[in-house]
Amino acid sequence: MGLLDRIQQTDSRSDEPDLVSHYRDRLLEEIDLDELSRLKPTQRRARLERILSTLLSADGPVLASRDRSVLIQRVVDDALGLGVLEPLLADESVTEIMVNGPRDVFVERLGRVQRVATTFASEEQLYQTIDRIVSTVNRRVDESSPMVDARLPTGERVNVIIPPLALDGPSLTIRRFPRPYRLGELVEKGSLDVRAATLLGACVRGKLNVMIAGGTGTGKTTFLNALSGLIPAHERIVTIEDAAELSLQQEHVVRLESRPANVEGKGQVTIRDLVRNSLRMRPDRIVVGEVRGGETLDMLQAMNTGHEGSLATVHANSALDAMGRLETLATMSELELPVATLRDQINSAIDVIVHLERGADGTRRVREVAALVSRRREDYQLAPLMTFEPDPVGPDRKVTGRFVIHPMPEDLRLRLQRAGETLAPHEPSGIAP
Missing domain, CATH: 3.30.450.90 (Beta-Lactamase)
Structure with a gap:
């Protein structure tokens, strides 16, 4: 077995020496940790690579170039990063x-x-x-x-x-976290078409409250980031996340991240704490990475009290299922509100739901854009604005289909018109390149 094989296949049950551990220990004996800590990450790696190269040359025999490079990379990765x-x-x-x-x-x-x-x-x-x-x-x-x-x-x-x-x-x-995409790039990737992107761009700029729904791995955060890119640059945006993933390009952005309890069980700051605090920060927009508990009620109340144009995501299997999910999450608040009251809150707060789906071939796309048209304490009613109609899946499991635009409810069209958005679905204006 060659050196490269020994490096890549070293096993705790093997009699072969653990070369990576051996040279990592040698490397740690040679370096000055205080000096190393003052270097930039790239300088730190370069310093360790030079020291290790000297150690290998002194130990001999001469290694093949590939073996030597692999060993150096593995040892430095183990010393500085996450090893394998x-x-x-x-x-x-x-x-x-x-x-x-x-x-x-x-x-x-x-x-x-x-x-x-x-x-x-x-x-x-x-x-x-x-x-x-x-x-x-x-x-x-x-x-x-x-x-x-x-x-x-x-x-x-x-x-x-x-x-x-x-x-x-x-x-x-x-x-x-994938790199942030602009909405135009998602159009190029086939996640939605130009007409749907134009529709959603008008909804964001027109300050409608938009909820993005989908299962795990459907690209909710990626899509949220793309939509948030259409918020006008002069507005003050507060983002609230469990783990900071969003990467907004606007100038006036305040990023908040929740904090778990420490080892003593103290110091926890929840998403709900941050949503409540954000209301005191004079936001034009509140963007919540994901609602998953009692903070849902606070988010709904914020949407109903003048914080229009807010964006959030929720785990759900369809646009209609997202409404029931929000209702369930809102009951996790310490306030025991009747279901009819929660339904009133949701019907008043949410304007548009974007449902994302992951196809059999792994592609992520918008499956449905719908307007919530029910009012007050009515049962949830959705009017489709755009749907993706898939073709039958063939042996290659490749998902193809077409995006279909549906007529917009008159009251929603008038709201967008009052906000200065004259929707022309065939025109791509307003989509970030």
Whole structure:
């Protein structure tokens, strides 16, 4: 077995020496940690690579160029970053990394989940990686606290769950945030067409309250970010998220992020706390990354008390299901309101629902745009503004179809007209390039 194979296949049950661990320990003996901490990340990596190259040359024998490069990268990744996961994090096509124990690593690429050859040398090495992640956010994971949500300094969201809750060993999930897309780019990708984009652009600029609904992995945050790009630049925007994913380009943006309790169980700041605080910040728009609890009622009340043009996302399987979901979430507030009162709040607050769907081929697109036309305490009634009509799925599972525009309810058309939006669905004006 060659050196490259030994580096890539080192196993805790093998008699082969763990070269990565060996040279990582040697490297740590040679460096000045105080000096290293004062360097920029790129300078830090370059310094370690030079020191390690010197160590390898001194040890001999001369290694093949490829073997030497792989070993240096693995050792430096292990010393500075997340070890064997660093190449996956550097791969821009990877949107999710799922580690199911030391031997099973999966990634999501282009909407499809696939297994990769990457493995950890041992369960201990996986635990070391997990500890490195949670320590950066002043958290710990052990039997007394076996579940942790955290965020890497580079922005990726991380979830960790370990035994005894995870029966087959520690599980690590890293969600990478895709680069922010403009609405015009989503049109080019086929997520919606020009007419639907023009319609939604008018709704955002016309200060309608828009709720984006969809299941896990349908691209709700990506779409929310794209829609928020159409908010006029002069408006004050407050964004509220569980983990900061949005990347708004406007000048006047205040970004708020919730905070979990510390190891003593204190210091928690919830989404609901932030929604309530945002009302005192004189926002023109409130953008909530996802409503998932009692903050839903606060968000609805904000929409009903002059904070028009707000945007939010919610987990739901259809546009109509989103209304029932909002109703359920609003009951999680400490205020015990009758269902009829909650229905009145939702009917008064929400103007448009955008439902996203992930196709059998992994593509994400807008399945439906609907206006909520029910009033007061009526049962929820939706009027379709745009629907995607798919063709029958063939053997290749490729999803094709067409976007169909439906007549707009007269009261909604008049609201947009009063806001200065003369909707012309065939014209692409107002879509960010």
